[in-house]
Amino acid sequence: MEETLLYLVGIIIAIMIAPVLIKKTFLWVRERRMLKKLSQAGMQDIDKMDGHQFEVYLKALLKELNYKSDVTSGSHDFGADIIMQKDGKKVSIQAKRYRYKNRVSIDAVQQVYASMPYYKTDECWVVTNSMFTKSAIKLAKACGVKLYDRYALADLINRSKATIKAKDIKNTVEPEERKCPVCSGKLMQRKSKEGNQFMGCSNYPKCNHTEPVAK
Template identity: 30%
Template sequence: MISIIGFIAAILVLSVLSGLIQGNKKKKKRSAGKRQTSVKKSVTPTFNRSSTTCRPDEVLLKTPLEQINGAEFERLLSLYFRDQGYTVKEVGVGGKDGGVDLVIVDKRGEKTAVQAKCYADHNKVQVMTVRELVGAKRNHDCILSLLVTTSDLTAGAKREAEQFKVDYWHGGLVENKLRAWGNWQPAKTKAKPRKVAGSTVRAVTCACGAPMVQRKNKEGTAFWGCSNYPSCRKTKAM
């Protein structure tokens, strides 16, 4: 009788131990699966617009504007202006530009201070950026100033730019100029096509073939100016 009870007890003990072993195996599998998932997530590449790392020129010339950072946008503009016949000095290397990223000099020796802002569409250039450019251009002996952004300017920034004679390229106008250049051929993306800024009217075309944009003179009178400014300075009365 005692031997039978001992045999039954042994079977029960073995059953309990077997259950514990199986449970530990399942837990190990689940934890291993979680570790594999976390590793996969960690290696997923992400785009950092605030990065100061600049990829090679051949890569930039095939990259859409929404996938480049500020340093790369400055470099892309530098390549563009050089091909337009300007002498280009990159003064904003490392992000310490003091309000000016490029100084471009035309064949007549006239200097233009250029500020580049590579922003997402919803992030508009503020008034302070325009004021910084106006003040900083004197530090580089520049008479003219140009603000180039991938987004747009706030209403206040536009008024400030017109008041202090700061020319600006924004939104689709920048992309149109780069495409017309021919060297920038970005890969196609699923992003929605950019709209050309409302100030650009396709029906009004400059003698050089570029669209003209609405501007104002010192007296506040509106006129049409070539979008290729400062390389083209032709104007038309409205």
Template identity: 40%
Template sequence: MARRKSKAKQEEELFQGLAGMAMLGGILGTYSLTKSWQPSIIVGFVGVVGIIILMVIIQQKRAERLKRSGITEIDKMDGVQFEHYLGHLFCSQGFKAEVTKAAGDYGADLVISKDGKRIVVQAKRYKKNVGLKAVQEVQGAKAHYRANGAWVVTNSNYTEQAYQLAKSNGVRLIARDELVEMLLVMKEKFSASKKAANAKRTA
């Protein structure tokens, strides 16, 4: 089954395609004006160099963003550490979070609640793509815990089968890209509250 591309990968491929079209347009445009291949090739070469520089800058910014989020630390965690970390993450979003027992969790690693709604969450700290089993288990947990919603959260991605089953069963899948966004928001909130506390102490 084909792997669904991440948002970052899709954006990178789109940028490469647009950059390639712009470079080709520059070469053809220069030739149509000068009727000479020499300046056209020079324009093409400059365009290639410019594209490479832009791609390096984009990769550097992406690497800095990932470092800021702390996702690399999550990649080194074991499953239990990941579950507890997600508990802190959801608490920062205003949820009340409870990590279930390691044995006999009935398919839910966490149960979170807010505004009278309960959601069961399965945490998958994986190196490979998460498959159908996680979606099936969390759907079963939803019924067992009488929850309103069911989520699966991973530091990786999902198989296309998992995406299809989740869609038909109303299960929310949070993959690496969305998790990074959530982590960055949590870090910003923590930083803002820390600055506010320091300001109060110095006032």
């Protein structure tokens, strides 16, 4: 009788634990797939870019997807960083290279949507290596703005089978020029002994200020 009771208790515990184990296994498998997808897309190199390098990379990627650059002037002043065309359709794009934990807000959606009449575009996108806030997603859906978050961008890169690699852009394209906040000198991209890139002051060794390329 006692053995039977213990057996039944064991079965009940197993039934209770099984859903938790299944859920944990599912989440673990999904996380591994996501990490593999991001790695294949070179997201670790995109995360180390500054905003200018990210724009250059996106333009190169879209060209491999048969988009053509549309010549514009001062696009940063009118809500779009990149203007591209394909199949007679014109697209205005805002590129947001953020730290992973910093989510892209509703402002980006408002700005790129407002760029459409100025550039006479048919579509508008916001592309980021990060994620979007709930309000940004909600407004984008209402306005028809396409959002490419970290995982959607990785999908786009992997599907395209692009020959251009994020690492190549990161290593060859100079970051946007910055001033040293300490001495007002010019910050230049440099490489440490370990091979890591950073921004260092042109007045070194008088000024030792450094900062990451991706702020």
